[in-house]
Amino acid sequence: MNRILSFYNKYELWIFVIISLLCASHVFTFYVFPTLDGPHHLYNANMILGILEGNPLVQDYYKFNTLPISNLIGHGSLAFFNLFLPSAMALNLMIFLYMMGMAFSFRYMMIAISGRFSPLNYSIFPFMLNGSLTLGLFNYCLSIILLFILIGYWIKVHKTLTTKQLLIAGLLLTLMVFSHLLSFVFFGLTIIVLLFYEMFYGIIKEKKIHYKSLLVKILKITLITIPPAILLVIYFMSISDFLGKVTRVVNDDMSLFGNLYYIRPLVIYHGGHDGNANIPLFFGLLALTVLSGIFWYRNGKNDKKTAFNSSFMLTMTLFFLLLLIVVPPGFFLHTMRIRLSLFFFFFLIMWMGSIRLTGWIELLGALFFLFIFTEHQLRIGPVRSHHAINAKDLHSLEKLMEPNSVFLPVNAGTFWGDEFILNYIGSDKPMINLKNPQAYGPFPVMWNYGKMPYTTFGGFDRSEIEIFYMSGPKTNKEREIDYVIIHHPENLEIKRANGEFTNFYRILDSKFEFVAKSPRERTSLYKRIGK
Numbered sequence: 001m002n003r004i005l006s007f008y009n010k011y012e013l014w015i016f017v018i019i020s021l022l023c024a025s026h027v028f029t030f031y032v033f034p035t036l037d038g039p040h041h042l043y044n045a046n047m048i049l050g051i052l053e054g055n056p057l058v059q060d061y062y063k064f065n066t067l068p069i070s071n072l073i074g075h076g077s078l079a080f081f082n083l084f085l086p087s088a089m090a091l092n093l094m095i096f097l098y099m100m101g102m103a104f105s106f107r108y109m110m111i112a113i114s115g116r117f118s119p120l121n122y123s124i125f126p127f128m129l130n131g132s133l134t135l136g137l138f139n140y141c142l143s144i145i146l147l148f149i150l151i152g153y154w155i156k157v158h159k160t161l162t163t164k165q166l167l168i169a170g171l172l173l174t175l176m177v178f179s180h181l182l183s184f185v186f187f188g189l190t191i192i193v194l195l196f197y198e199m200f201y202g203i204i205k206e207k208k209i210h211y212k213s214l215l216v217k218i219l220k221i222t223l224i225t226i227p228p229a230i231l232l233v234i235y236f237m238s239i240s241d242f243l244g245k246v247t248r249v250v251n252d253d254m255s256l257f258g259n260l261y262y263i264r265p266l267v268i269y270h271g272g273h274d275g276n277a278n279i280p281l282f283f284g285l286l287a288l289t290v291l292s293g294i295f296w297y298r299n300g301k302n303d304k305k306t307a308f309n310s311s312f313m314l315t316m317t318l319f320f321l322l323l324l325i326v327v328p329p330g331f332f333l334h335t336m337r338i339r340l341s342l343f344f345f346f347f348l349i350m351w352m353g354s355i356r357l358t359g360w361i362e363l364l365g366a367l368f369f370l371f372i373f374t375e376h377q378l379r380i381g382p383v384r385s386h387h388a389i390n391a392k393d394l395h396s397l398e399k400l401m402e403p404n405s406v407f408l409p410v411n412a413g414t415f416w417g418d419e420f421i422l423n424y425i426g427s428d429k430p431m432i433n434l435k436n437p438q439a440y441g442p443f444p445v446m447w448n449y450g451k452m453p454y455t456t457f458g459g460f461d462r463s464e465i466e467i468f469y470m471s472g473p474k475t476n477k478e479r480e481i482d483y484v485i486i487h488h489p490e491n492l493e494i495k496r497a498n499g500e501f502t503n504f505y506r507i508l509d510s511k512f513e514f515v516a517k518s519p520r521e522r523t524s525l526y527k528r529i530g531k
Contacts, residue, residue, distance in 0.1 A: 004363065005359045005360070005363065008119070008363065012117065016103075016107065016117065019122070019370065020099070020100055020103040020104070021100075023099065023103075023125055023128075023370075023373060024096045024099035024100050024103070025096065026377055027092050027095045027096050027099070028092055028096065029381075029385075030092065030384055030385060030388040031088055031388040031389065031391060031392045032087075032088035032089075032091055032092060032388050032391045032392070032424075033091060033092050033095045033384070033388070034384050034387035034388050034390075034391065035133065035134055035135065035136035035138075036134065036135045036136045036416070036419065036420065037135060037136025037137065037138075037420060037438070038091055038136040038138075039136075039391070039420050039421055039422070039423030039424045039427070040136070040420055040423050040436070040437070040438040041074060041075060041078055041091075041136065041138055041438075042078060042082075042087045042088075042090070042091055042423070042424065042427035043423040043424070043425075043426050043427050043433060043436065044075055044436070044438060044439070044443060044444065044445050045075050045078035045079040045082050045087070045090070045427070046079075046082060046087065046426060046427050046428070046429075046430070047062050047445045048064075048075060048076075048079040048444060048445060049079050049082060049083065050062070050430045051063065051064060051445065052079075055404070055430050057404045057406075057430065057432060058430055058432070059448070059451075060448065060451055060452060060453055060479075061432045061447065061448055061452055061453075061470075062439065062445045062446065062447065062448055063445070063446055063447075063448040063451075064444065064445060064446070065443060065444055065445065065446050067234065067235055070139065070177060070178060070179065070180050070181045070232075070235060070442060071139045071179075071180065071442050071443055071444065072139070072178040072179070072444055073139060073142055073143075073175070073178055073179040074094070074138035074139040074142055074179070075139075075443070075444045076444075077094050077097075077142075078090055078091065078094055078138075081093050081094060082427075086428055087424075087427035087428050088391065088392075088395065088427075094138070095133070098128075098133075098138070098141055098142055098145070099128050099129075101142070101145040102124060102128045102144065102145055102148075103124065103125070103128075105145045105146075105148035105149045105152070106121065106124040106148050107121065108148070108149060108152045109148045109149070109151050109152030109155075109350070110152075110350065110353050110354070111152070112151075112152035112153070112155045112156045113152070113155055113306075113309045113310075113313065113350065113353075113354045114306055114309065114310070114353065114354040114355075114356075115306065118353045118354075118355075118356070118357075118362055119362040119363050119365060119366035120288065120349075120352055120353045120357070120362050120365045120366065120369075121349070121353040122365075122366040122369045122370055123285075123288075123349040123352065123353065123365070123369045124349060125369055125370060125372075125373040126266065126281060126369055126372045126373045126376060127265065127266070127342065127345060127346065127349075128373075129268075129376070129377070130265045130266055130342060131264070131265050131266065131267055131268055131338060132265070132335075132338070132339065132342065134268050134269075135335075137180075137335075139179050139180045140179075140180040140182060140183065140339075142179050142180075143176055143179035143180035143182070143183035143184075144183060146172060146175055146176045146179060146183065147176065147183045147186065147187055149172060150169065150172050150173070150176070150187055151187070151190060153165075153168065153169060153172065154169065154190075154191070154194075155309060157169070158194065158217070161217060161220050166220055166223070166224050167224075169224055170224035170225075170227070170228075173187070173224060173225060173228045174227065174228045174231075176228070177228040177231050177232055177235075181232050181235065181236065182339065184228065184232060186343060188225065189319075190316060191221060193312075193315060193316060193319055194312060195214070195217070195218065195221075197311075197312050197315055198214070199214060201308065201311075235442070254337075256324060256325055258275070259324060259337065259341045260282065260341075260344075261275075261279065261282050262274075262275030262276070262278055262279070262282070263275075263278040263281055263282055263341075263345070264337075264338055264341045265338060265339075265341050265342035265345060266278050266281070266376070268380055269380070269383055274380075277375075277376075277379060280372065281372050284365075284368050284369075284372070285345075285348065285349075288352055288365055289348065289352065291357060291361060292351065292352040292355045292357065295355050295356065295357050296310060296314075296355045299355075299356065306354065309354055310351060310354040310355055313347055313350045313351035313354055314351045316347040316350075316351075317344060317347040317348045317350075317351050319347075320340055320343045320344040320347055321344050323340050324337060324340045324341055324344055327340060387418075387421075389520065390418065390421060390520070390522065391421065391424045393518035393519055393520050393522060393523060394421065394422065394424045394425050394485075394518065394523060395424060395425075395427075395428065396518055396519055397425065397485065397516065397518055397523060397525045398424075398425045398426070398427075398428060398429060398431075400515055400516055400525060401425070401429065401431065401482075401483055401525070402482070403429040403430050403431065404430055404431070405431050405432070405482040405483055406431070406432040406434065406455060406479060406480070406481050406482050406483075407425065407426070407431060407432070407433060407434070407481065407482060407483035407484065407485055408434050408435070408457065408467070408469055408481050408483070408484045408485070409422035409423075409425070409433060409434070409435050409485050409487070410467060410484065410485065410486045410487065410492065411487045411488070412486065412487060412488045412489065412490075412491035412492040412495075413487050413488040413491070414488075414491065418487065420437065421487065422435075422485055422487055422523075423436065425485060434455060434469035434470050434471070434481070435468075435469050435470070436470070439470075447470055449472065451472070451476070452470065452471065452472030452476060453471075453472050453476050453477050453478060453479035454471055454472050454473060454474050454475070454476045454477065454478045454479070455469070455470070455471040455472065455478075455479050455480075455481060456471075456478060456479075456480055456481065457469075457481050457504075457507055457511075458480075458481070458507040458508070458510070458511030458512065458528070459480070459511070460503075460507055461474075464503055464507075465501075465503045465504040465507065466500065466501050466502075466503060466504050467501070467504055469481075480528060481528065482527065482528050483515075483525060483526065483527055483528070484508060484512055484525075484526040485523060485524070485525055485526075486523065486524045486526070487522065487523045488522060488523075489523075489524045508526060511528060511529060512526040512527060512528055512529060513526065513527055513529050514526055515527045
């Protein structure tokens with residue numbers, strides 16, 4: 001065992017780099033890494049390019065959001081990658097870089113906290129491909145990388161806070177604002193708890209409070225947070241109406257025990273199946289938590305700096321556990337408790353990783369976490385491959401469509417993961433999707449209502465069919481829909497047989513012609529006659 005430990009310690013960095021590359025590169029085994037909102041982001045990234053390139057059709061329908069918005073870094077990254085890569089590869093590359101960013105930012109943070117990267121810190125790997133990523137919340141997931149970097153940097157400099165250090169922290173905070181507001185809020189909560197923790201720590205250890213240094217630190221923190229906070233207030237006030245109208249419901253009503261026992265952030269597709277599969281991870285974390293607590297109690301006071309940081313990580317773990325208890329289900333788009341649960345586990349593994357255990361226990365812990373990561377990917381991989389092939393199917397239809405076209409997507413599928421799948425069409429060509437649900441509120445591109453053409457379906461107004469789509473007023477220039485794409489047309493045919501969608505089918509049958517079905521025959525493409 002001593003030889004193994006010696007070898008690991010000698011080549012620890014190289015081992016970490018190789019493991020990180022192997023774990024992250026598995027995303028390239030999929031045609032595209034499937035997520036719920038991923039098609040939106042790919043499509044909107046292509047619209048960003050269309051606006052920047054001056055495409056007249058794209059500019060007729062879309063414009064840039066002028067608000068100081070969040071949700072920008074992910075879309076901007078995809079748009080950049082889409083300059084030289086197909087959209088599917090662009091998304092895979094971004095998720096690869098996200099996983100590498102998670103690994104290295106967590107490593108940086110843990111070295112700042114404990115002075116080393118413990119083998120137990122491989123505990124971050126099972127939490128990389130979490131439920132938020134599967135929902136396609138890319139900007140939120142990318143903001144966690146910035147959050148880890150900021151926490152690590154703040155742990156390093158919070159005792160001094162020179163002008164240079166404040167400027168760097170302010171820059172990182174501003175970048176976080178343009179990624180996701182929630183991570184900014186979580187970092188703010190971390191700093192507030194740290195200030196109180198420092199104050200009480202001083203009372204217990206030194207029997208006094210350093211009021212002057214505390215007030216100076218609060219002033220410095222206020223100065224660097226005011227600019228990004230103002231941006232966030234403007235942003236939040238501008239999208240408050242939008243947030244009030246969001247109807248998507250994510251199941252976040254698990255009990256506190258369920259959140260922890262089934263590790264809710266890692267429930268991906270099916271609550272019962274995924275939750276039961278996560279139980280070994282729960283017991284592994286429980287065992288290591290008990291061992292860490294024993295070692296922390298016995299040895300944690302030997303190094304004052306490490307003792308302070310470890311105790312603070314434990315405090316933050318308990319703080320997020322408290323938030324998980326008091327925040328009700330359904331709060332903030334039905335995802336807040338899932339995100340609080342994720343951060344509870346983040347701080348728990350930060351605390352465990354800050355404590356020095358016996359070498360062989362740490363190595364066994366690393367192997368356990370890497371085994372869990374591998375098992376999760378082998379178990380969920382076939383499901384992801386299935387949905388990735390659906391995206392490939394749709395791109396095969398996109399190849400049959402002319403660029404600078406307008407299409408009406410009709411999704412008759414019933415699986416929640418396919419809700420927005422038709423947005424894959426238009427991610428490689430400049431084409432207008434008339435049912436883009438992320439073109440307003442907190443997103444980088446918006447419908448250009450003032451300039452948008454009056455868009456008709458076979459010469460008929462949208463009010464004459466049973467399917468809603470975006471269109472400008474009749475006073476604007478007219479534009480015909482060029483293509484209709486129906487996902488799972490067999491389900492729509494059932495409704496047609498029951499007397500539904502009669503006007504839609506009457507116009508479709510008379511004004512459009514069938515072009516092709518996707519290779520798996522789940523999606524049909526129609527083209528306007530004469531197009």
